[in-house]
Amino acid sequence: MKRLLLDAGNSRIKWALVGAPGQDPPRGVVSPDADGLEALGRGLSHHSGPESIHVISVRDEGFFAEFRSYCTQRGWPVPQLHQAVREAHGIRNAYADPGRLGADRFAAMVGARQLFEGSLVVIDCGTALTLDAVTPDGAHLGGVILPGLRLMAIALGQGTAQVGDTPDGPPALLADNTAGAVAGGALYGTAAAVDGLCERIQSNLSDAPRRILCGGDAPRILSQLQGRYEYCPWLVLQGLDVMTGGRACEPWS
Incomplete structure (x- = not known):
């Protein structure tokens, strides 16, 4: 079908x-x-x-x-x-009210569980950036939500004066203008936050987790991350495929 x-x-x-x-x-x-x-x-x-x-x-x-x-x-x-549920397809939802978990986060965990064994940290780099921890037996331990790159830049632009337009291209780590400093702060700060949170999350897991990235900003953030990460650009849809009768065998490129 x-x-x-x-x-x-x-x-x-x-x-x-x-x-x-x-x-x-x-x-x-x-x-x-x-x-x-x-x-x-x-x-x-x-x-x-x-x-x-x-x-x-x-x-x-x-x-x-x-x-x-x-x-x-x-x-x-x-x-x-489709919405998140209490338990399905190898994932046990940590939320007391399962439907309050974003369906995209649930589907991403389902997709990651089908593709990878062991502990997982599933990182979705969209408008908001989310990290969800999953144990080897599929228990979702909960997650973290941060503003994504665009929201960070917008927040600074709206909350302060004379920031200017965000420059195109990769920002310098140490910028010589305010707009560039905002862009660099968003990108490098987000990458450092992801690396640091993954290290902290690992202490709640029984083994070193696979770190799985998806979402529109994942390529930009991935280029600044340390350690090993897996990039699965279609992870949410692969999870939805499993939720509706399919089977994820390998990541779609």
């Missing part, structure tokens, strides 16, 4: 069409607006329509209503919105 999977984040939507045996799934990234939905339709135009549609979203209800209407217009099935 062909399943259309969507990971609807704050700044972009990732999609994949899974279910064809032995086929590397078609997938892509679009913007979270009407133009993005049209781009999604174009991306699927060379494939037969999905037989089911599964969505993980951190966006408001308005987006899901708009997407549901879009699916109806195209004659696609009604999309199903």
Whole structure:
């Protein structure tokens, strides 16, 4: 059965069409607006329509209503919105109210558990940056949430005067201008925070964890990290694939 999977984040939507045996799934990234939905339709135009549609979203209800209407217009099935649960697919949710855990975080842990053995720290570098610890037997110990790179820069720009526009390209560690110093503080400070938090989290685990990165800012942050990290750009969708009947064997590149 062909399943259309969507990971609807704050700044972009990732999609994949899974279910064809032995086929590397078609997938892509679009913007979270009407133009993005049209781009999604174009991306699927060379494939037969999905037989089911599964969505993980951190966006408001308005987006899901708009997407549901879009699916109806195209004659696609009604999309199903997935949430985090108490226990499923090798992960036991630490939250007292399981549904309060972001579905994207839960799916990322499911994907990581299917792909890797042992203890895990799953790091999603999106608009917000999250770290979640998982024991070898699948117990989620809880997590940490930080502002992502863009939110850090926005917070300083809104809370202080005369910062200026963030420069393009990699910032210098020691900048000779305020905007560059803000960009460097966000990037290098975030990388140092991730390294430091992973070291602290390790003391709560029985073995050295695999450190798994995903999310739109992961490549930028990964370049500044110390130690060994695994980059899995489609981890949330691979977890959603498992949650809807698939099986993750190796990371999608």
